[in-house]
Amino acid sequence: xxxxxxxxxxxxxxxxxxxxxxxxxxxxxALGYTNVSHVRxxxxxxxxxxxxxxxxxxxxxxxxxxxxxxNPVIEAYEIHLAEFAG
Amino acid sequence: MAPRVGVVVFPGTNCExxxxxxxxxxxxxxxxxxxxxxxLKGVDGVIVPGGFAHGDYLRTGAIARFSPIMASVAEFxxxxxxxxxxxxxxxxxxxxxxxxGALQKNAGLKFICRTVDLRVETTTTALxxxxxxxxxxxxxxxxxxxxxxxxxxxxxxxxxxxRIVVRYVDNPNGSVDSIAGVCSxxxxxxxxxxxxxxxxxxxxxxxxxxxxxxxxxxxxxxxxAS
Numbered sequence: 001x002x003x004x005x006x007x008x009x010x011x012x013x014x015x016x017x018x019x020x021x022x023x024x025x026x027x028x029x030a031l032g033y034t035n036v037s038h039v040r041x042x043x044x045x046x047x048x049x050x051x052x053x054x055x056x057x058x059x060x061x062x063x064x065x066x067x068x069x070x071n072p073v074i075e076a077y078e079i080h081l082a083e084f085a086g
Numbered sequence: 087m088a089p090r091v092g093v094v095v096f097p098g099t100n101c102e103x104x105x106x107x108x109x110x111x112x113x114x115x116x117x118x119x120x121x122x123x124x125x126l127k128g129v130d131g132v133i134v135p136g137g138f139a140h141g142d143y144l145r146t147g148a149i150a151r152f153s154p155i156m157a158s159v160a161e162f163x164x165x166x167x168x169x170x171x172x173x174x175x176x177x178x179x180x181x182x183x184x185x186x187g188a189l190q191k192n193a194g195l196k197f198i199c200r201t202v203d204l205r206v207e208t209t210t211t212a213l214x215x216x217x218x219x220x221x222x223x224x225x226x227x228x229x230x231x232x233x234x235x236x237x238x239x240x241x242x243x244x245x246x247x248x249r250i251v252v253r254y255v256d257n258p259n260g261s262v263d264s265i266a267g268v269c270s271x272x273x274x275x276x277x278x279x280x281x282x283x284x285x286x287x288x289x290x291x292x293x294x295x296x297x298x299x300x301x302x303x304x305x306x307x308x309x310x311a312s
Contacts, residue, residue, distance in 0.1 A: 020191065068152075073235075
């Protein structure tokens, strides 16, 4: 059994309006950053999971994303998994 | 005998008394269904009222859908029982998969609290059976995440199957196709963002919501084959 640290990034699906991203993108030029585009705002979720191996841990985190952590109707997710260093 | 309509209460629900009052006003008996309950106490219909169930943590409705009561609500809906989700209740029903689509933040990123015009698009649902198609109702909205969205295939299906129940006359929040409420395939589960229970007497500014509450009561009194 090992411990894995998962970082999950939840973002809007392409084509789904991201009102926060749009608003921030409109605000940045006011500070002089006129070269910025494609601002996307999402969520970052971190958790630790004990599992026999990395594949098992990843499969479980994926299931958590499908069932709770993300809403597949409007959100995409990306899982970054690493063995917990302590 | 007056039909009995359950009103689901999660931690953070705040429209349950308005919903119960509106139901009683329409001649039904309102029955409180606590989120931790597993049985529906033999009700003939269910309202999932508005508020901030479980603090809207993670996403609106995301935690509430796992409440013990929701399994019973889903089972009741599966048998054809009338279930209406209002505002946060609509969000809960979407998260629970009882209705298609999802509600995201309003396009203008503002919390909107005002009375809007709502057009009744179909009358063969648990929310609109006592109304006329095309009727325009004055009903308050009160939400930050009422921007209805769904996949293009889902939208096409909703249109083809006449499942868009109410539309905003003047889209306040960016909802796709001005959708304010949709229904399930069986037309017995309906969700809408506006609050008909807050518009049932002239003294509240509008009595136009009374017809929607009457529709719920009528759907409940017709009963479900069990």
